[in-house]
Amino acid sequence: MQAVLTLTRSTVGQKVVVAVTGVILFGFVIGHLAGNLLLFVGPEAFNAYAAGIKGNPPLLWGTRVTLLVSVVLHVTFTMQLARRNATARARGYQKPRKDQITTYAARTMILSGPLLFAYILFHIAHFTAPGLDLGGTFHPENVYANVVNGFRTWWVSAIYIFANFLLGLHLFHGGWSAAQSIGAQSPKYDALKKQVAVGLAVFVSAGNIFIPIAVLTQLIGSADQLARAQAAFETEAVTEAATGAEEE
Amino acid sequence: MSDDTIDLRLHVWRQRGPGDEGRFADYSKYAKRISTHASFLEMLDVVNERLAADGERPIAFDHDCREGICGMCGAVINGVPHGHRTLTTTCQLHMREFQNGAEVFVEPFRATAFPVIEDLMVDRSSFDTIVQAGGYVSVRTGAAPDANEIPVPKQIADRAMDAAACIGCGACVAACPNASASLFLSAKLAHLNLLPQGQPERYRRTRAMLAAHDDAGFGGCTNHRECEAACPKGISTDFIARMNRDVIVASLTDKDGNLI
Amino acid sequence: MELDARCPTGDIEKRWDRHRFELKLVNPANKRKFEVIVVGTGLAGAAAAATLGELGYKVKAFCYQDSPRRAHSIAAQGGINAAKNYQNDGDSVFRLFYDTVKGGDFRARESNVYRLAQVSVNIIDQAVAQGVPFAREYGGLLDNRSFGGAQVSRTFYARGQTGQQLLLGAYSALSRMIAAGKVDMYNRHEMLDVIVDDGRARGIVTRDLVSGKIEAWTADAVCLCTGGYGNVFFLSTNAMGCNVTASWRAHKRGALFANPCYTQIHPTCIPPAGEYQSKLTLMSESLRNDGRVWVPKSASDSGKDPRSVPEKERDYFLERMYPAFGNLVPRDIASRAAKRMCDDGLGVGPMVGDKRLGVYLDFADAIKRDGKKIILEKYGNLFEMYQRITGDDPCEVPMRIYPASHYTMGGLWVDYDLMSTIDGLFVLGEANFSDHGANRLGASALMQGLADGYFVIPYTLGHYLATKGKNPLGADSTVAKSAVKEVEKGIAKLIDIGQKGSTHPDEIHRQLGTLMYDKCGMGRNAKGLKEGLALIPELRERFWKDVQILGSGGELNTMLEKAGRIADFLELAELMCHDALTRDESCGAHFREEHVQEDGEARRDDENFAHVAAWEHTGDHAAPKRHVEKLDFEYVKLSQRSYK
Missing domain, CATH: 1.20.58.100 (Fumarate reductase/succinate dehydrogenase flavoprotein-like, C-terminal domain)
Structure with missing residues (x-):
């Protein structure tokens, strides 16, 4: 018991929890982006992917619960550590201390964190529940149309682009930092570790930013594509009605 | 050698005791014609002699060996612990590093766990407390086996020495945005946890010293690595990663070393 | 008064063992009733306080620094000698004993020196068990180097920070005892007097350096581990706070002060650069292996850029005066020659007062001969240190060096049990006069401090306490x-x-x-x-x-x-x-x-001076009284020191 308390109460233990949950969330955003890239394949593929997830409740709810727990722990422990850190220098420097090597990303973690949290709430509200009618009527199953309609609105795209820039910064420091916090360190792989962390952060950030840009520039979401997406649901409805009738 | 002197616009933190509010005092008039060959502490000596001549109380600062090894000196100079020159303690910082007319602010190391005693002098006994919690190998005098009965691979011995080079000055705490002593703590831990002699007490030591660090009121590490940049002995933050690993293992194993 | 060191007699190899057997023991249950004060927490003090705590005594330890880890033992660079003979090169306890007696120019006690050589091997064992990261060979075993003119490699080292690592080892043992409640540690306390009553040391008086509070502490015995007095020279390689006060106050209370004139000067220190200079920094003497020492022949050149002084205007004075040894003459000879040059107005570097204090140590020829790379491999860290302090790159401009007070062999007189002429006042490490004679060999200071603290005092102090019993005096007496x-x-x-x-x-x-x-x-x-x-x-x-x-x-x-x-x-x-x-x-x-x-x-005068001179304080304005302890040499034959 004493031992486990080390993990939840000590400065190092709490940071380890923040790191492990951070890694989970990092993993999720990579997967999330990989799925979203299906937007470039076409409306059918993307909507099928969305339907596939929704059609698999254990996967869906397992992921949701894991993410929720991760976010809660990530935020709670970060806040506890931040409070503690603020009291560790109750009286600050009267002539400001100068950072020597701290990166911009590291210095802004305290800002990028809360902003990303707000963004996540917005993002969930936009696409999941309740589903906001941004740039068009929200359609619970035609996810492709929701994305395209949303990103056609310039300020929605602006929010996503800015938020994903922040996400990139957060992951840039967070990725390396998490590895350090869980003690994944060896002189042999340190350079590689840093490159991987940076590479993945750039991949997630750039990939996510590319989507609204692609929509704004009409690279995806042409009238034809939107019509195909919509048509799929209409044929489906017709077929369903027909088969239903036959069965009756 | 008259061109070897500089005038400074010097501001030194004066604080009569822990209860005093404290303030920067402008000592520019006492900091003229300072030899560029003098060390930073010798510059303060000169200022103190001049202050005394005016009947002013000398600036209190800690110092002893003045060759960069005892770890007793230290001040934040223009926002950087031990000044801007890397791998250098305050006593080894020389005035040739400063331009004529430079504005210099000198402030004590600031951390809740390092209360100010007077002026630039702070109480770092919390470092001793951390070591007392477990920074040793429990061996009685006279109980040791022959020294060569414990072979230590050269790489391990060298790595342990890298960590053991810490002089306990506290610059890592002063430089840390969170006033964390993680670098000091991890260097102490790595030194003993790397060596075969340190293995029997490895996880007990890790838990106990970390608890002492946290109880002393130091902050936690957020991996900014300012400590490494400020460390006069170049102690690497790799030791912090190593400590984190040991903490994880210590958290997941019981006293007998079995996984919980 | 003929001083009696109470050295055991007989076969030198068995003296310490026999003596240890004859010493009285304190019953384990009684140990906790005895209180011991240890002043100073360098190698001797920290080792003594930790070991006495382990044995069960109630220890109070004092230091003037903010932490016991900062004592000046920490600055020793080179290494520590021990007669391990791990190199199989012919070393032995007897050889270390022999070298030390000879190196001290036959002015040390044979019995003490032999004991020092004997326990030297235990020190290394102890330090390694504590986790001192000594240098290793690839096979994982301990590495040695040769040091200070010895013909065998018996010096153990931890990079250039051997003193630091040994002190941190002793400090860790001390910390363990503090945590166990066996040692009470008082930092930022300076000892200002020893309490003597009825001829016996009963305690000390200290000043709290932060609050100024003067306080008395009583105990059954007092150990002074307060280091040397090199700072009498103002500029020395000692720490700023090193002082003679504890020893001197004890001297004024009746402890004899032995051989105060034995002070060691080190030739290769970074010279003073101005009046403000507060201390001097030592550089390894190994620099003289490749550097050539010179000054300009004419005083008019002494302020010039050394590179502009042509070869024929340079006086390589060590090579000129001592053609056989050249730049490698022993420490004291090199030091004296350098000082003479500066006194004659031929010194170089900045003016300090009315003189320039420094001579050149030039690596230009060595760099030409071996290449910069090889020279940097050998001396890179020293060059860096020099450059940090002086701003000059020794590869470009010749180094400047000057001798500085470094170590003091004299100190309070102690008997074989390390007890001074005040009963119950023990003196350890550099503070006592005992083991080095008139000169100390390189890498022997660390050895003596730890020997006294870990392996001598635990036995001899016990004997004293067992014989004399408790001191009834309290701090309120x-x-x-x-x-x-x-x-x-x-x-x-x-x-x-x-x-x-x-x-x-x-x-x-x-x-x-x-x-x-x-x-x-x-x-x-x-x-x-x-x-x-x-x-x-x-x-x-x-x-x-x-x-x-x-x-x-x-x-x-x-x-x-x-x-x-x-x-x-x-x-x-x-x-x-x-x-x-x-x-x-x-x-x-x-x-x-x-x-x-x-x-x-x-040139020694063995007929008249083969003795220890120990001085008695006879009053503030009275002449001190000289006492003599005769030195007998049964095992090392008196001979003239020669390094030819």
């Missing part, structure tokens, strides 16, 4: 209270003078230092010593009339601390001159210019 009063009176007197005085304590210290380097430094003669004996009282008088001290005694007061230490140095300085004058011979580091061999080596 009349004796303790009057000791406190006396210290308070002394401080009040200083403060009283200091409020009106106008000379900064450092200024007087600086003058004392210059005087001591001139009159009682690396070369001494009767005339100079007599001048010193006339000048020191004048300076002392000036101190007691005009020293400036701001503030009061009841607060943090660095000027008061300094003044108190200088007051004691001013008295010690006089005793050093007395000792140097009376010892009318040259031996080891004590070089009387009247007694010199043709090759420049010291």
Whole structure:
């Protein structure tokens, strides 16, 4: 018991929890982006992917619960550590201390964190529940149309682009930092570790930013594509009605 | 050698005791014609002699060996612990590093766990407390086996020495945005946890010293690595990663070393 | 009074073992009833406090620094000797003993030195078990190097930080005992007096350097581990706080002070650059293996850029004066020659007062011969240190070096049990006079400090306590209270003078230092010593009339601390001159210019001076009284030191 308390109460233990949950969330955003890239394949593929997830409740709810727990722990422990850190220098420097090597990303973690949290709430509200009618009527199953309609609105795209820039910064420091916090360190792989962390952060950030840009520039979401997406649901409805009738 | 002197616009933190509010005092008039060959502490000596001549109380600062090894000196100079020159303690910082007319602010190391005693002098006994919690190998005098009965691979011995080079000055705490002593703590831990002699007490030591660090009121590490940049002995933050690993293992194993 | 060291007799190899058997023991259950005070937490003090704590005694330890880990043992670079013979190169306990007696120029006690050599092997075992990261070979076993003229490799080292690592080892053992409640540690406390009653040391009086509080502490025995007095020279390689006060106050209470004139000067230090200079930094002597020492032939060139001085205008004086050894002449000879050049106005570097204090150590030829890469491999870290301090790159501009006071072999007289002439007052490490004779070999200081603390005092102190029993005196006894009063009176007197005085304590210290380097430094003669004996009282008088001290005694007061230490140095300085004058011979580091061999080596006078001179304090204005402990050499035959 004493031992486990080390993990939840000590400065190092709490940071380890923040790191492990951070890694989970990092993993999720990579997967999330990989799925979203299906937007470039076409409306059918993307909507099928969305339907596939929704059609698999254990996967869906397992992921949701894991993410929720991760976010809660990530935020709670970060806040506890931040409070503690603020009291560790109750009286600050009267002539400001100068950072020597701290990166911009590291210095802004305290800002990028809360902003990303707000963004996540917005993002969930936009696409999941309740589903906001941004740039068009929200359609619970035609996810492709929701994305395209949303990103056609310039300020929605602006929010996503800015938020994903922040996400990139957060992951840039967070990725390396998490590895350090869980003690994944060896002189042999340190350079590689840093490159991987940076590479993945750039991949997630750039990939996510590319989507609204692609929509704004009409690279995806042409009238034809939107019509195909919509048509799929209409044929489906017709077929369903027909088969239903036959069965009756 | 008259061109070897500089005038400074010097501001030194004066604080009569822990209860005093404290303030920067402008000592520019006492900091003229300072030899560029003098060390930073010798510059303060000169200022103190001049202050005394005016009947002013000398600036209190800690110092002893003045060759960069005892770890007793230290001040934040223009926002950087031990000044801007890397791998250098305050006593080894020389005035040739400063331009004529430079504005210099000198402030004590600031951390809740390092209360100010007077002026630039702070109480770092919390470092001793951390070591007392477990920074040793429990061996009685006279109980040791022959020294060569414990072979230590050269790489391990060298790595342990890298960590053991810490002089306990506290610059890592002063430089840390969170006033964390993680670098000091991890260097102490790595030194003993790397060596075969340190293995029997490895996880007990890790838990106990970390608890002492946290109880002393130091902050936690957020991996900014300012400590490494400020460390006069170049102690690497790799030791912090190593400590984190040991903490994880210590958290997941019981006293007998079995996984919980 | 003929001093009796109570050394065991008989076969030297068995003396310590037999003595240990004969020493009385304290019953384990009784140990916790005995209290011991340890002053100073360097190698000797930390080792003693930790070990006595482990044994079960109640220990109180004191240091003036903010942490016991900072004592100046930490600055020792080179290494520690031990007769392990791991190199299979012919080393043995006897050889280490032999080298040390000979290196000390036959002015040390054979019994003590043999014991030192014997326990040296235990020290390495102990340090390794504590986790001291000594240098290793690829096979994982301990590495050695040769050091200080020894013909065998017996020096153990941890990079250039051996003292630091050994001290951290002792400090970790001490920390363990503090955590266990066996040792109470008092940082930022300076010892100002020893409480003596009925001929026995009963405790000490300290000043809390932060609050100024004067307090008495009583115990059943007191161990002084307070280091050497090299700072009497003002500029030395010692830490700023190193002082003689604890030893000196004990001396004034009845402890004899032995061989105060034995002080070691190190030739390769970074020279002073100005009046503000506060200390000197030592560089490894190995630099002389490749560097050539020179000064300009004409004083008019001494301020010039050395690179502009043509070859024929340079005087490579060591090569000229000692063609056989050249730049590698022994420490004391090199030091004296360098000082003579500077005194003659041929010194180089910045003016300090009316002289330039420095000679060149030039690597240009070595770099031309071996290439910069090879030279940097050997001396890279030293070059870096030099450049950090002076701003000059030794690859471009010749280094400047100057000798500096480094170690003091003299100290309080102790018997074989390390007890001074005050019962129950033990003296360990550099503070005592015991094991090095007239000169200390490289890598032997760390060895002696740890030997005394880990392996000698635990036995001999037990014997004393078992024989004498408990000290009934408490901190509230009349004796303790009057000791406190006396210290308070002394401080009040200083403060009283200091409020009106106008000379900064450092200024007087600086003058004392210059005087001591001139009159009682690396070369001494009767005339100079007599001048010193006339000048020191004048300076002392000036101190007691005009020293400036701001503030009061009841607060943090660095000027008061300094003044108190200088007051004691001013008295010690006089005793050093007395000792140097009376010892009318040259031996080891004590070089009387009247007694010199043709090759420049010291000429001993074994007939009249094969003894320890221990001085008794007879009153503040009375002449000190000299006592003699005869030295017998049964195992190492008296011979002239020669490094040819």
